[in-house]
Amino acid sequence: DVKVTQSSRYLVKRTGEKVFLECVQDMDHENMFWYRQDPGLGLRLIYFSYDVKMKEKGDIPEGYSVSREKKERFSLILESASTNQTSMYLCASRKTGNYGYTFGSGTRLTVV
Amino acid sequence: AQSVAQPEDQVNVAEGNPLTVKCTYSVSGNPYLFWYVQYPNRGLQFLLKYITGDNLVKGSYGFEAEFNKSQTSFHLKKPSALVSDSALYFCAVRDMGAGKSTFGDGTTLTVKP
Numbered sequence: 452d453v454k455v456t457q458s459s460r461y462l463v464k465r466t467g468e469k470v471f472l473e474c475v476q477d478m479d480h481e482n483m484f485w486y487r488q489d490p491g492l493g494l495r496l497i498y499f500s501y502d503v504k505m506k507e508k509g510d511i512p513e514g515y516s517v518s519r520e521k522k523e524r525f526s527l528i529l530e531s532a533s534t535n536q537t538s539m540y541l542c543a544s545r546k547t548g549n550y551g552y553t554f555g556s557g558t559r560l561t562v563v
Numbered sequence: 564a565q566s567v568a569q570p571e572d573q574v575n576v577a578e579g580n581p582l583t584v585k586c587t588y589s590v591s592g593n594p595y596l597f598w599y600v601q602y603p604n605r606g607l608q609f610l611l612k613y614i615t616g617d618n619l620v621k622g623s624y625g626f627e628a629e630f631n632k633s634q635t636s637f638h639l640k641k642p643s644a645l646v647s648d649s650a651l652y653f654c655a656v657r658d659m660g661a662g663k664s665t666f667g668d669g670t671t672l673t674v675k676p
Contacts, residue, residue, distance in 0.1 A: 455606075482662060491572075493653065493668035494607075501662060509663065541606060549614045551597050552664065554606035 454478075455555040457542050463561045470529040472558050474542030481547045483525035485509075485517065488539040488557070500525055501547075532562045565590045565658050569667035576644045576674055584639040584670045586654030596637040597655040597664065598628055607653060613637060624648070644674045 458473040476483065482501055486494040486509075496509030498517040506517050514536060518526045525544075529536055539559050543552035566589045576582045588594055595614055599607040611622025618630045628639045637654060651671050655664040 484663065486666075491668060494666040496663055496665075499663055507662070543607075549595055549612070549659075551609040551612050552599075552607070553609070554599075556606040 457555040472527040476544040480544035567667040588656040
């Protein structure tokens with residue numbers, strides 16, 4: 452069964468901490484994405500990547516960075532966590548072409 | 564630019580009745596359109612997509628969706644709702660030339676016994 456795996460289901464971090472969210476896919480997909488999901492706001496794109504070492508800003512990149520050193524792994528970094536980054540974070544991947552996304556189960560991050 | 568609107572935050576239907584979850588979109592070119600479902604405390608799952616061809620597309624769990632180019636709509640439908648269909652549904656659009664999808668705000672479907 453193909454999978455997108457996010458390393459943590461729940462995380463609690465302190466304000467100002469540097470936070471790493473990891474995502475791994477086993478489908479050899481070229482494209483990977485990080486979204487955050489907040490009630491009433493749907494999914495908002497933070498960053499995405501078309502290929503190894505490539506990254507593109509999404510709609511809300513401020514306060515975040517990403518790393519893609521290997522095709523299967525896409526990491527989201529919160530440089531200095533703030534309470535307004537408390538959210539559900541969803542990683543997704545897709546094959547290039549007219550394909551939909553495969554999502555991970557999500558990481559619920561709470562910043563206190 | 565691309566955008567999606569799901570005009571209803573909540574849809575309530577009785578089990579066995581038909582259901583419709585509405586979605587309208589805006590793109591500059593030709594659209595790829597998608598529906599996803601999210602069950603409680605889970606990630607999103609792909610339901611179906613429209614790429615080209617027949618305006619009625621069929622997907623998982625008995626769902627289907629109708630593409631209407633003149634009304635720029637892609638409504639999700641099911642002839643007979645089940646209680647287990649209760650979930651959060653997201654419509655998404657991607658311009659054929661774009662790499663990323665834009666999602667609607669989601670519609671909570673509740674099916675009552």
